[in-house]
Amino acid sequence: MTTQTVLAAAGSVPGGEAVTFWILAPLALIGAIGMVAARNAVHSALWLVLTMLCLGVFYVLQAGPFIGMVQIIVYTGAIMMLFLFVLMLVGRDSTDSLIETLRGQRVAAIVLGLGFAGLVGSGVYHALEKTTAVGLEQANAEGNVQGIARLLFTKYVFAFELTSALLITAAVGAMVLAHVERRKQDKMDQPATMRARFAPGNYPGPKPGPGVFATSSSVATPARLPDGRLTDRSTPAILPQRELTAEETSLKGTDK
Amino acid sequence: MSPSYLAQDPTLADFGRDPWWLVLIKIVFAFAFGLLATLLGVWFERRVVGYMQVRPGPNQVGPFGLLQTLADGLKMAFKEDILPKAADKVVYFFAPTISVICAVTALSVVPFGPMVSIFGHHTPLQVTDVPVAVLLLLACSSMGVYGIVLGGWASGSTYPLLGGLRSSAQMISYEVAMGLSIVAVFMTAGTMSTSGIVAAQGSGTQLTIFGQQLPAPGWYAILLLPSFIIFFIATVGETNRAPFDLPEAESELVAGFMTEYSSLKFALFMLSEYVAMVTMSAVTTTLFLGGWRAPWPITIWEGANSGWWPMLWFFGKVIALVFVFVWLRGTLPRLRYDQFMRFGWKVLLPINLVWILVLSGLRSIEDWDTRGKLIAVGIPAGILLIATLFWPSRRPQPKPTPQEQVDSRPYGSFPLPPMDLQVPPSPRITRVVAEREPANIATGSDSREV
Numbered sequence: 125m126t127t128q129t130v131l132a133a134a135g136s137v138p139g140g141e142a143v144t145f146w147i148l149a150p151l152a153l154i155g156a157i158g159m160v161a162a163r164n165a166v167h168s169a170l171w172l173v174l175t176m177l178c179l180g181v182f183y184v185l186q187a188g189p190f191i192g193m194v195q196i197i198v199y200t201g202a203i204m205m206l207f208l209f210v211l212m213l214v215g216r217d218s219t220d221s222l223i224e225t226l227r228g229q230r231v232a233a234i235v236l237g238l239g240f241a242g243l244v245g246s247g248v249y250h251a252l253e254k255t256t257a258v259g260l261e262q263a264n265a266e267g268n269v270q271g272i273a274r275l276l277f278t279k280y281v282f283a284f285e286l287t288s289a290l291l292i293t294a295a296v297g298a299m300v301l302a303h304v305e306r307r308k309q310d311k312m313d314q315p316a317t318m319r320a321r322f323a324p325g326n327y328p329g330p331k332p333g334p335g336v337f338a339t340s341s342s343v344a345t346p347a348r349l350p351d352g353r354l355t356d357r358s359t360p361a362i363l364p365q366r367e368l369t370a371e372e373t374s375l376k377g378t379d380k
Numbered sequence: 381m382s383p384s385y386l387a388q389d390p391t392l393a394d395f396g397r398d399p400w401w402l403v404l405i406k407i408v409f410a411f412a413f414g415l416l417a418t419l420l421g422v423w424f425e426r427r428v429v430g431y432m433q434v435r436p437g438p439n440q441v442g443p444f445g446l447l448q449t450l451a452d453g454l455k456m457a458f459k460e461d462i463l464p465k466a467a468d469k470v471v472y473f474f475a476p477t478i479s480v481i482c483a484v485t486a487l488s489v490v491p492f493g494p495m496v497s498i499f500g501h502h503t504p505l506q507v508t509d510v511p512v513a514v515l516l517l518l519a520c521s522s523m524g525v526y527g528i529v530l531g532g533w534a535s536g537s538t539y540p541l542l543g544g545l546r547s548s549a550q551m552i553s554y555e556v557a558m559g560l561s562i563v564a565v566f567m568t569a570g571t572m573s574t575s576g577i578v579a580a581q582g583s584g585t586q587l588t589i590f591g592q593q594l595p596a597p598g599w600y601a602i603l604l605l606p607s608f609i610i611f612f613i614a615t616v617g618e619t620n621r622a623p624f625d626l627p628e629a630e631s632e633l634v635a636g637f638m639t640e641y642s643s644l645k646f647a648l649f650m651l652s653e654y655v656a657m658v659t660m661s662a663v664t665t666t667l668f669l670g671g672w673r674a675p676w677p678i679t680i681w682e683g684a685n686s687g688w689w690p691m692l693w694f695f696g697k698v699i700a701l702v703f704v705f706v707w708l709r710g711t712l713p714r715l716r717y718d719q720f721m722r723f724g725w726k727v728l729l730p731i732n733l734v735w736i737l738v739l740s741g742l743r744s745i746e747d748w749d750t751r752g753k754l755i756a757v758g759i760p761a762g763i764l765l766i767a768t769l770f771w772p773s774r775r776p777q778p779k780p781t782p783q784e785q786v787d788s789r790p791y792g793s794f795p796l797p798p799m800d801l802q803v804p805p806s807p808r809i810t811r812v813v814a815e816r817e818p819a820n821i822a823t824g825s826d827s828r829e830v
Contacts, residue, residue, distance in 0.1 A: 166533060170471070173526070180519075193515035201522025202552055205529065209548045212533050212541060267511055269572060324792035351795035 141185050152178035165211045169204060176200045187260055190269045331357050389579040390495050390504035392511060398503050405498070406507045410487040417698075418654040422449040424699075425706045432710040453647060461643040466536030475534055476641070476648035479527025483655040486520035489513040490662045491575050493672045493690040505672075505691065506575060513574040514562055517663055518555070521618055524656065525551040528620070528627060531649065532637035543636025546717065547620065547627035553721060554617035554624075557728040561611040564604045564739055565667050578671030582685070601668040606735045608668045610728050612704075615660045617724065620653065621705055623712035624720060631714075661701035662694075669697050 158171035183192030430437025493505030532544020628636030672690035
C-alpha cells in the first residue's frame with residue numbers, strides 16, 4: 125500500500141487512503157479529547173499515544189513513510205515512554221483533584237476551544253479548497269528517505285546542526301544541574317576504601333546484632349567482639365546499656 | 381520458466397501487486413510461523429537447557445516431548461483468570477495484547493525467501509516491504525515495550541511496577557545502541573527495505589590477493605562485525621532474555637511485570653516473549669547473515685538461491701540464532717542493574733559511534749579499492765591486537781605472610797583471634813565416627829560392597 129501511496133499522484137485521493145483516514149481521524153480526535161478528559165495521568169498519556177500513532181499513520185498516508193515511522197519510534201516509543209516512566213515513579217494513585225480553582229474555567233475553556241478549532245478548521249478549509257498540491261513526485265523522485273536526506277544534508281544542514289547543538293546543550297545542561305560535584309581527591313578507589321574500612325577505630329563489618337555473642341537476645345544486651353570486649357555499637361543509643369545479672373544469665377530449666 | 385530468466389531478488393516494485401487471497405495466505409503464514417515458532421521454541425529451549433544442565437528436559441508428551449508446550453498452553457487456558465483488586469482493569473486487560481501484536485507485526489516485513497510462483501502468481505516470499513521497513517521493525521519493538529510497562533503499572537502492586545520501570549529504562553537504552561548499529565547497515569546497503577538489504581548482501585566484491593581472484597564475503601556479519609555484535613547484544617536486551625532479563629528477574633522481583641498475571645493473559649506474555657525472540661533472530665538474519673541466501677559451501681550449487689530452497693537456509697539461520705539465545709541463557713548469570721546500564725551507555729554506545737565514524741571515513745575515500753581499505757583497517761587493528769596481547773603486565777608484589785600482615789597493623793586495629801588458635805573438634809563428629817561400623821573396603825575387587 126505504501127509503495128502505491130508514495131507513487132500516487134497528490135491530486136487524487138485513492139480509496140484506501142480515504143477509508144484509512146475516516147477510520148483513524150475520529151480515533152485521533154477521541155485520543156485528543158480523552159487526553160484532556162482523563163482523570164488519571166497515565167490514562168491521559170495513553171490517549172496521547174493513540175493520537176500520536178494515528179498521526180504517524182497519517183504521515184505514511186501522505187506519502188511520507190520516513191517521517192511517519194520516526195514519529196512512531198521517537199515520539200510514541202521514546203518520549204511518551206519517558207513520560208510514562210515519570211508518571212509511574214510518581215505513583216498510580218495520583219489523580220487530579222476535581223475542585224475548580226477558577227469559577228467557570230472549564231466551560232469557558234470548552235467554548236473557547238471549540239471556537240478556536242472551528243476558526244482554524246474553516247480557515248484552512250477555505251484557504252486550501254481550490255489549491256492543487258504539486259511537487260510530491262519531484263520531492264519523492266529518488267525515494268522518500270533519499271529526498272529528505274538530500275535536503276537535510278545540503279540545504280538545511282546548518283539548521284540541522286544547530287538543532288543538534290541545541291539538544292546537546294540541553295542534555296549537558298540537565299546533567300550539570302543534576303550532577304553532584306565531587307572533587308578528584310574525594311573519590312576513593314577500591315583499595316583506599318578497603319584501607320579506610322580496616323583502619324583503627326572503624327568497625328569493618330556490619331553492625332553486630334545485639335545478643336549474638338551474649339547470653340540474652342534482648343536488644344539492650346550489647347554484643348561481644350571476638351576478643352571478648354563489649355561493643356556499644358550493637359545497641360540502640362537511647363537504651364541504657366547494662367550487664368545481665370547472674371540470675372538472668374543462669375539456666376532457666378528450659379534447656380535440655 | 382527457467383530460473384535464470386526469473387529475477388530472484390525482489391525489488392520494492394514487486395510488492396503491493398498481489399491479489400487479496402495471496403496477501404491473506406502470506407499474512408496467515410507469517411502469523412502461523414510466529415505461533416509455531418513459539419510452540420517449538422519453548423520446547424527447544426527447555427530441551428537445550430536441559431542438555432546443558434545434564435538432565436532430560438520435557439520428554440513425556442508426544443515424540444521427544446514435542447507437544448509439551450501445547451499441553452502447557454491448554455492447561456493455561458483452563459486456569460482461573462485472576463484480576464487483582466488494585467488493578468487498572470482496562471489497561472491490565474490490554475497490556476498483553478499490545479505485546480503480542482507488536483511482536484507479530486514485525487514479522488510482516490521479514491523476507492522469508494526470493495521470488496516464487498504461488499498458484500501462477502509470481503510473488504516475493506514476504507508479506508510486504510516498504511522503503512522504511514527496518515524502521516518499522518524498530519517501531520514495533522519500541523511499541524512492544526508498552527505492553528510490558530503497562531502490564532507492570534496496571535497490576536497495582538510493587539514488584540510488577542518495578543519490573544515495568546526497569547523494562548522501560550532498559551528498552552530505551554538498548555534501542556539507542558540497536559538503532560546505531562543498524563546505521564552501518566544502511567550506509568553499506570544504501571537502502572532501508574529488508575528485501576533490498578538481503579539483495580545487497582548477495583553481491584560480494586571480488587578481491588585480488590597474491591594474484592588470486594577471491595570472492596569477498598557479502599554478509600554484513602563479516603563486513604560490519606562490530607555492528608553485528610552490538611546489534612545482537614542489544615537484541616538480547618530488547619527481548620528481555622537472559623542475561624538481561626532484569627524486568628522479570630525471579631530472584632529479585634518474583635516474576636517482574638507478569639507477577640500478577642495468570643491464565644491466558646500470562647500465556648500471551650510468554651507468547652510475545654518467544655515471538656519477539658524468533659522475530660529478532662529473523663531480523664538479525666536478514667540484516668547481517670544474508671537473509672535467505674545460502675551460506676558459502678551450498679552456493680556452489682547453482683539453484684541454491686532460487687525457488688523454495690532459500691526458505692530452508694533462512695529457517696536454519698533463525699534456528700541457529702535462537703540456539704545462541706538459549707545458549708546465553710544457559711551460560712551467563714544475570715547482570716546487576718547498574719552494570720547493565722553502564723554496559724549499554726558507556727560501552728556499546730561509544731564503540732558504536734567510533735565504528736560508524738571509521739566506516740563513514742573509509743567509505744568517503746573513493747580512490748581506494750577494497751583491498752586498500754582492507755589493508756587500512758586490518759594493519760592498525762592487527763597492530764592493536766598484537767600490542768594488547770604482548771603488553772607487559774606489572775610484576776606482582778611479593779605477598780606478605782599472614783603473620784607479617786598482622787604485625788603491620790597499627791595499634792588499636794580491629795581485634796583478631798590469635799593466629800595459632802586451635803579449634804577443638806566438634807563432639808558431635810566424634811560420636812558419629814565412634815558409632816559407625818568400620819567400612820568393608822580394600823579387600824579385593826570381587827567383594828566390593830557399599
